[in-house]
Structures are given as C-alpha cells and as structure tokens.
Amino acid sequence: MGRRLISAMTTPVLLLPAAGVLALMVIIPLAVLVWFSFAPDGPAAPLSFDSYARLFGTGLYLHLALKTLITAGAASLVTAALAWSPAWVLSRLPGRARNPILLAIIIPYLTSYLLLIYSIFVVLGPGSPVMEFLRLLGLAKPGASILYSQPATLVMLVYENLPLMIFVLFSGMQRVDANFLAAAASLGASRWHRLRHIVFPLASPSLASGLIMVFVPMGGAFVESAILGGPHGLLLGNVIADQMTRADDPSFGSALSILLLLGMLAITGVVGGLRPALEWLSAERKARHATPA
Amino acid sequence: MASKINRRSFARILGAGLLAVPTIARSQGTSPSFKGQTLVVASWQNYGADDAGTLKQFEQLTGATVKNVYFTSEDDLLVMLRQGGIGKIDVVLPNLEYVQPAAVESLLQPIDTSRIKAWDTLEPRFRNDPSIRQDGKVYAVPWVQGATSLAVNPDVHPTPTSWSVLWDPANKGKVAFFDDPSTAVMTAALYLGEDPQNPDLEKVRAALLALKANVKLFWSSGDDWNKAYTTGEITMGNLWSGLAGTLRANGHQVNFILPDDGTVVWGDTWAIVKNAPHLDLAYAWVNWLTSKEYFVEWITKPGPNQELAVPVNIAAIDALPKSAADSLLAGPLIEYKGKVALQTGIPPKQLKKWTQMWEEVKAS
Numbered sequence: 001m002g003r004r005l006i007s008a009m010t011t012p013v014l015l016l017p018a019a020g021v022l023a024l025m026v027i028i029p030l031a032v033l034v035w036f037s038f039a040p041d042g043p044a045a046p047l048s049f050d051s052y053a054r055l056f057g058t059g060l061y062l063h064l065a066l067k068t069l070i071t072a073g074a075a076s077l078v079t080a081a082l083a084w085s086p087a088w089v090l091s092r093l094p095g096r097a098r099n100p101i102l103l104a105i106i107i108p109y110l111t112s113y114l115l116l117i118y119s120i121f122v123v124l125g126p127g128s129p130v131m132e133f134l135r136l137l138g139l140a141k142p143g144a145s146i147l148y149s150q151p152a153t154l155v156m157l158v159y160e161n162l163p164l165m166i167f168v169l170f171s172g173m174q175r176v177d178a179n180f181l182a183a184a185a186s187l188g189a190s191r192w193h194r195l196r197h198i199v200f201p202l203a204s205p206s207l208a209s210g211l212i213m214v215f216v217p218m219g220g221a222f223v224e225s226a227i228l229g230g231p232h233g234l235l236l237g238n239v240i241a242d243q244m245t246r247a248d249d250p251s252f253g254s255a256l257s258i259l260l261l262l263g264m265l266a267i268t269g270v271v272g273g274l275r276p277a278l279e280w281l282s283a284e285r286k287a288r289h290a291t292p293a
Numbered sequence: 294m295a296s297k298i299n300r301r302s303f304a305r306i307l308g309a310g311l312l313a314v315p316t317i318a319r320s321q322g323t324s325p326s327f328k329g330q331t332l333v334v335a336s337w338q339n340y341g342a343d344d345a346g347t348l349k350q351f352e353q354l355t356g357a358t359v360k361n362v363y364f365t366s367e368d369d370l371l372v373m374l375r376q377g378g379i380g381k382i383d384v385v386l387p388n389l390e391y392v393q394p395a396a397v398e399s400l401l402q403p404i405d406t407s408r409i410k411a412w413d414t415l416e417p418r419f420r421n422d423p424s425i426r427q428d429g430k431v432y433a434v435p436w437v438q439g440a441t442s443l444a445v446n447p448d449v450h451p452t453p454t455s456w457s458v459l460w461d462p463a464n465k466g467k468v469a470f471f472d473d474p475s476t477a478v479m480t481a482a483l484y485l486g487e488d489p490q491n492p493d494l495e496k497v498r499a500a501l502l503a504l505k506a507n508v509k510l511f512w513s514s515g516d517d518w519n520k521a522y523t524t525g526e527i528t529m530g531n532l533w534s535g536l537a538g539t540l541r542a543n544g545h546q547v548n549f550i551l552p553d554d555g556t557v558v559w560g561d562t563w564a565i566v567k568n569a570p571h572l573d574l575a576y577a578w579v580n581w582l583t584s585k586e587y588f589v590e591w592i593t594k595p596g597p598n599q600e601l602a603v604p605v606n607i608a609a610i611d612a613l614p615k616s617a618a619d620s621l622l623a624g625p626l627i628e629y630k631g632k633v634a635l636q637t638g639i640p641p642k643q644l645k646k647w648t649q650m651w652e653e654v655k656a657s
Contacts, residue, residue, distance in 0.1 A: 064656050126524050147526060148510050227517075231470075231508040231655070239656050245368050246474070247648045 037254035051255040061239070061256060068236040069263050071150070072218035075157040076211050079165045082158065083210070087169035088199070091176065102170075109163035117227050120156055121147065148230030156224040161214040168213060172206025173199070201282075208275050212268045219264045236260050327574045328356035334578065335373060336386040338363045339598045341437070341582065347591050351581050357574050367391045374400040374566065383569040384578050387433065389424055389560040389637035390475065390644075396427040401564045403430035408576050411583040414608040416627075419560050424637040433562035434579050437602035440626055441476050441557045441636075443550040444532035446522070454553045456484040459529065460500070465507050469518055469530030472511035474651035475644065476557055477501060479634040480531055483555035489634030491643075494650055501654045511655065515539070515600075522547070531557075534622045535602050542620065549622055555632030560605060585609035592617050603627075 035043075040050040055061050086105075090098055108116060123130055126145040134140035146152050176199055184194050222237030229235070236256060243253030336342035343361045352358055364370040367388050374382065379400065387395055395401050406412045412420065412434070419425075419435035426432065445453060449467075459468050470477070481500040482492035509527050512518045515536045521527045523545060537549035563579045565572070581587050588609035592601055603623040604610050610623050618624055639647070 058653070060653060060656050121520060126526065143525060145524075145526065148521070226513075231505050231511055234655055239652060242652055242655075245366065247645070247652060248368065249645075249649075 033254045033257055036250050037258055038251075040249075040251040051251045054252060055255050055259060061236070061259065064234070064236050064239065065256075065259050065263055068219060068260065069267060071154060071235060072157070072215050072221070073267065075154050075161070075218050076215040078154070079158045079161050079214050080169075080207060080211055083162055083165035083169050087166045088173055090166070090170050091173035092178075102167075105163050105166055108159070113160055114223070116160060117156060117224060120152070120159065120228065124152060124155065147228060148233070150229060150233040152228040152230070153221075153225045153233050153235070156228055157218045157221060160224070161218065165210045165214055168206050168210035169203060172203045172210075176202045204275055204278070208271055211271055215268065215271075216264060219260060326356065327571070327577065330357040330571050330574055331360050332357055332384070332571050332574050332578055333360045333362060333382045334384050334386075335362045335364055335370060335378070335382050337365075337600075340386075340600050341591055341602075342386065343596075344591050344599050345596045346594055347581075347587055350587075350590065351578070354581065355574060355577050357571075357577075359578075371395060371398075371400070379566060380568045380570065382566050383571050383575045385564050385566055386436070386561055387564055389419075389422065389433075389435070389562060389635070390639070392425050392433040392562055392564060393427055394641060395564065396432040399567055401432045402567045402569065403432060404434060404565060404579075406431050406434075408580075409434055409583065410580050411585075411606045411608065414606050415583075416605050416607055418633070418635065419605045422560075422635065422637055425562060433564040434583060435560050435562045435605040436583060438558060438560045438605050438626070439534040439602045440551060440622075440629075441471060441480075441531050441533055441559060443552050443556075444530060444537050445548050445550065446528040447546050447548045449528040452548060453529075453550065456480060456552050456554055459507060459531075460484065460504055462507070464529060466509050467528045468504070468507045469510045469512050469521055469527040469532075470504065470508050471531050472513045472655075474648040475636055475639060476531065477651050477654075478647045479557045479636065483552075483557070483632065483634060486554065489555065489557070489632070490638065494646065498650055498654060501651070502657060505654060505657070534626065535600050538620050538622060539600065551625055551629045551631060553631055555634060556629065557634045557636060558626070559636040561602070583609075585612040589613060592621065 037051050038047040038049070039045065040048060090101060093101070122128060124145055124147050125131070126143050126147075128145070131140055131145050135142055135144075146155070180198050181194050184198055189197070220237050222235060222241045225233050225235045226238055226241075229238075236259075240253050240256045240260070243249045243256065247253075334342050341347075342359075348359055362373075362382065364373055367390070370385060370387060371391065371394065374385070374395065375398070385395075385401075392401070415435055416438070419438065422435070425435065443453065443456060443458070445458070450458065450464075458464065459470070478492065478494075478497050478501075479489040481497045481504070482489040485492065485496055485500055487493055487496065510517065510521050510530075512521070512530070515533070518527075518530070518532060518536060519540065522540070532547075532549070534549060537547055540547045563582060565575045565579070569575050583604075583606050585604075585606060585608050588604045588606065589612050591599070592604075592613060595601060601621055603621050603626055604613075607627075610618060610627060613621075613623070
C-alpha cells in the first residue's frame with residue numbers, strides 16, 4: 001500500500017522543482033506583462049484599455065509588427081537554406097573529420113553578438129571586400145554600402161543564427177540511414193528523388209524545430225536593427241525597448257510585447273502544424289495510389 | 294625683535310600654526326580630516342569624475358578616496374537610485390532635464406548654495422534655471438554644458454548657417470540625427486522658427502518625418518557617429534560639441550556650427566543623493582569639481598579617453614588657456630547671440646508627448 005503510494009507520488013514530487021521554475025520564470029512574468037498592459041497609469045490606478053487603444057488607434061504598430069514578423073520569417077528561411085547543405089555534408093562525414101569542423105562552426109555562436117555586429121561593419125562597410133565584389137559586378141556604386149538598411153539587419157540575423165540552424169539540421173540528418181539512400185539508388189532513384197522522398201521527410205522535424213528556434217529570437221531582435229538597420233530598418237523590438245527605458249511607459253511596451261508574442265505564437269503554431277498536415281496529405285495520396293483503379 | 298622669541302613663545306606660535314592649518318583647509322572645503330572615508334560617485338565613464346590626475350588631487354586635498362560607479366543612460370541613473378542606491382551613493386551627475394524628476398521622487402537632497410564656492414560665478418542662465426529647483430529649494434549645481442549643434446564635413450559642404458541644410462533633398466542619406474526626443478523636437482522647432490520649449494507638435498512631427506527621408510542613421514553614442522562619419526557614410530548631422538572636439542583632436546575634419554536659427558544647449562549637474570553617507574565630503578567634491586583649479590587641470594591635462602565639456606563656471610572658462618578653450622569651442626558657445634534652446638524645464642507630461650511623437654516618427 002505504502003509502496004504504491006510512494007510510486008504514485010514519485011512523478012508529481014519530482015516534477016515540483018521544474019514546475020516551480022516554470023511558474024517563476026514563465027507564468028508569473030507573463031502575468032505581470034498582461035497586467036502591466038492594462039495598467040497605463042501605474043499599478044495603483046484602475047485598469048484600462050488605454051494602451052491597447054493607442055496601439056490599435058494607428059496602423060503604425062500593426063504595420064511594424066507585420067514587418068518584424070516578415071523580416072524574422074525571411075531571415076529564418078534564408079538561414080535554413082544556407083544551413084541545409086553544410087549540415088548534410090557534416091552528417092555524412094566520419095566523426096574524426098567532423099568534430100573540428102563542428103567546433104569551427106560553433107565559435108561565432110559562442111562569441112558575444114555585439115562583437116559579431118561590429119565585425120559586420122568591417123565586412124559590409126564601404127570599400128569592404130563584399131562591397132568591392134558587388135561593385136565589380138556592377139551591383140553597387142563605388143563607396144556604397146548596405147549598412148544602415150533593412151538588408152544589413154537581415155544579413156546580421158542570418159549570420160548570428162546560422163550555427164544553431166546547422167546544428168539542429170545536422171542532428172536530424174545524422175539519423176538518415178545511408179542504407180536507405182543506397183537502396184533507393186540501386187532501384188534507380190535520382191539524387192532529387194532521394195532528397196525529396198527520403199532525406200527531406202526524415203529531416204523535416206529538425207527543420208521545423210530549427211526554424212522555430214531561430215525565428216523566435218529573430219522576432220524579438222532589436223540590437224541588430226538599432227545598430228545596423230538605419231532609420232527605416234527599425235523593428236517592433238526597438239519600439240518595445242524604447243518604451244521600457246527612455247519613454248518610461250512599461251504599459252505600452254507590455255501591450256506591444258503581447259502583440260508580438262501573439263504574432264509569433266500564431267506563426268510558430270502554423271510551422272509546428274505544417275508537418276502533421278503534410279504527413280496527413282502524403283498518407284492520403286499513398287492511400288489513393290494503393291487503391292486499384 | 295627676533296631675539297625676543299624664546300622657547301615658550303616659539304612653541305605657542307608653532308601651536309597656533311598647527312591649529313590654523315586645519316582651519317584654513319576647512320574654510321576651503323578641503324579638510325584632510327576625511328581620511329579613511331570613501332566617497333561614492335555615480336557618473337558617466339571617462340567624464341571628469343574618473344580623471345586620474347584630478348582624482349589624485351582631490352584625494353590629496355581631502356584625505357578621502359573616491360569610488361566611481363557608472364551609469365549608461367540617465368534612466369539608468371534613476372533606476373540605480375531607486376533600487377538601493379540611496380544610502381550608498383553620495384553624489385550623482387544628472388543632466389539638467391533629470392534633476393526635477395529625481396527631486397520629485399525624493400532621490401536627492403536640497404543643496405545649501407552658501408556652501409558652494411563657485412555659485413556666484415556660474416553662468417546665470419544655468420544658476421537661475423527653474424529646473425534645478427523644486428519647492429523653492431536648489432537640488433543641483435550646474436557643472437558643464439555643451440551644444441548639440443550642426444556638424445558638417447567641410448570638404449563636402451561649405452559653411453552652412455542654418456539647420457535647413459539637414460532638410461535639403463540634396464543631402465539625402467547623408468545625415469546623422471541624435472536619437473533623443475527633446476533634442477529632435479527642439480531642433481525641428483528651431484528650423485521651423487517655433488518656440489523650442491513649446492512648439493506646435495504637429496508641425497514638428499511633419500518636419501521630422503520629412504527629415505527622416507534624409508537620415509542615414511539615428512545615432513545614440515559617439516561611437517555610432519564616429520564610425521559612420523569616418524567611413525564617409527554620413528557628411529553632416531547634429532552632434533555634441535565635445536564629440537566634435539574629440540573628432541578634431543583625432544585629426545578628422547569637421548566644422549561645428551552654431552546656426553543662425555538657434556542651437557540646442559544641454560547641461561550636466563552635480564547633485565547630492567538623499568541620505569548620502571558622507572555629506573560634508575560630498576560638498577567638498579562638488580566644490581572641487583566646480584573650481585577653476587579643477588577645470589584647468591582636467592581640460593589641459595586630461596587622462597586618456599576623457600570626454601571634455603565647457604565649464605558652467607565662467608571664472609573657470611576665463612582661467613583656461615586660449616587653445617584649450619578653443620578646442621572645446623567654449624568661446625563661440627558663451628558668446629553665441631542666437632536663440633538658445635536650453636534642454637530643461639519641459640514638464641514631464643509634455644516630455645511624454647514629445648517622446649511618444651518621436652517614437653511614432655521613428656516607427657513610421
């Protein structure tokens with residue numbers, strides 16, 4: 001009896017610390033954020049919708065939120081596209097050759113992002129190798145640079161998050177059994193078919209989680225756009241940071257944060273739901289193929 | 294007569310002399326009796342309060358040591374005081390705009406101006422400024438000043454005399470503009486010919502939106518400006534006089550202009566924190582930092598990376614060697630006859646409106 005009670009209690013008791021941390025770090029701050037957003041005149045004053053009225057009173061902030069989500073989304077997709085091939089090559093390498101490369105990839109990820117931002121100045125500035133190359137191709141005027149513009153922010157976000165994306169994709173691709181590919185090849189499947197029907201389906205869970213993992217910090221980014229984005233490259237994160245500090249308006253900042261949070265939840269929900277939907281679709285098609293005409 | 298000094302009278306004279314030393318020293322606010330005390334000073338980094346040479350002199354004068362703590366923005370300073378700084382920090386260096394908000398929150402204590410030796414030689418426009426006062430009491434001693442005025446690359450632009458050069462479509466993508474609500478509003482008001490303390494906000498908004506089309510960079514630190522200017526990304530903008538001086542000292546060509554349509558002037562002040570643990574030493578600090586001896590030493594022999602500014606104490610400006618005063622652009626500022634928009638005295642509610650408007654301009 002006693003033993004059964006103990007074994008029944010083990011799981012809830014062991015979960016307690018985690019639940020406590022979750023409450024302390026996630027639920028309480030989130031509740032405070034919601035509360036602040038309804039308390040524009042300080043915690044003592046009666047609650048009101050003023051902050052939200054201001055938010056929706058102009059199209060400005062919705063437009064900026066949309067721009068932020070599009071920037072983060074585009075940067076996530078570019079990151080994934082750039083990370084795909086290196087991750088695949090790494091996953092096919094023997095361990096001895098792989099580890100030094102993995103180490104080299106992780107170094108920028110361990111470097112302070114502020115340092116990375118300032119190093120981008122050298123790479124993208126006027127007269128830099130990149131701009132000289134673009135000039136030779138006739139794509140840039142002499143002395144031009146893409147600093148202080150939206151593309152500079154995008155380049156920075158991709159640069160910062162590329163190592164993480166490579167790692168996530170790599171760990172998924174490692175599980176793709178080489179025998180499947182050999183078998184498919186022997187049955188006459190082309191490179192494209194093998195990618196389309198074996199590698200992609202097996203790696204897609206890690207692609208989805210990689211996209212979400214880089215999209216979330218990109219959506220909240222503000223330092224990158226403040227330093228590199230120029231006057232037209234600001235993101236919602238910049239406005240939120242300003243409201244929390246200089247403008248001393250935590251209520252409006254909280255309302256904006258909630259807007260951003262809801263937007264990101266919607267998008268990550270869609271990305272997370274994409275895979276089950278695709279699986280269901282392909283299962284459907286297979287079933288149709290299987291049915292004799 | 295000398296023969297009349299016997300051993301006893303010699304001892305008496307000696308005794309009187311010994312007694313007199315601390316008395317004289319105390320009357321100068323520099324009693325060495327602060328030995329063993331540590332004054333905690335909150336300021337910007339590399340900005341006078343942590344200049345090694347002058348700190349050493351202060352420590353010799355008072356026998357005390359100084360502990361520097363740094364804030365990175367004026368709001369950071371307020372947070373520092375609200376969250377545990379009171380009772381630990383002795384003196385702080387708020388901008389004029391922040392004295393009243395801090396005084397209203399009871400973060401500072403009133404200052405007895407009769408104990409401030411340089412008080413009467415402080416520039417009247419600062420000494421009489423209502424924004425260092427709250428309920429009739431003085432809460433801050435104005436220390437240094439500077440203009441946030443027009444800076445241009447002389448190779449690209451001759452000498453413009455009006456802010457309108459920033460709005461000129463020919464300069465699209467070449468302008469840096471300070472990311473600060475009150476500087477932005479006041480500069481646009483001067484350009485429009487409006488009252489900088491109380492302009493028509495809708496006109497200002499339209500002007501700032503028009504300016505944004507020309508802006509390459511909203512800068513918030515000297516580093517932002519330097520990077521963009523030295524690589525040629527920008528050729529003009531508004532800039533702190535101190536930074537213009539630093540750029541020149543580092544061999545860069547830059548013209549700093551106080552335009553005919555007016556300029557924006559700011560001031561930094563010393564204030565004593567409520568419940569300061571070392572009150573008398575705090576007064577000694579404020580007296581030393583506002584003295585002409587201090588300014589001459591700091592401005593002519595600054596430590597590495599020190600960012601200098603123009604003293605508010607006129608006597609100190611007069612005591613400076615001409616070359617030092619010129620490199621600080623002190624003369625033009627003191628003698629400037631145009632409209633001065635002093636960055637102070639904006640009621641908090643109005644400043645909030647300005648801030649909102651500026652945020653909206655940036656977000657557009």
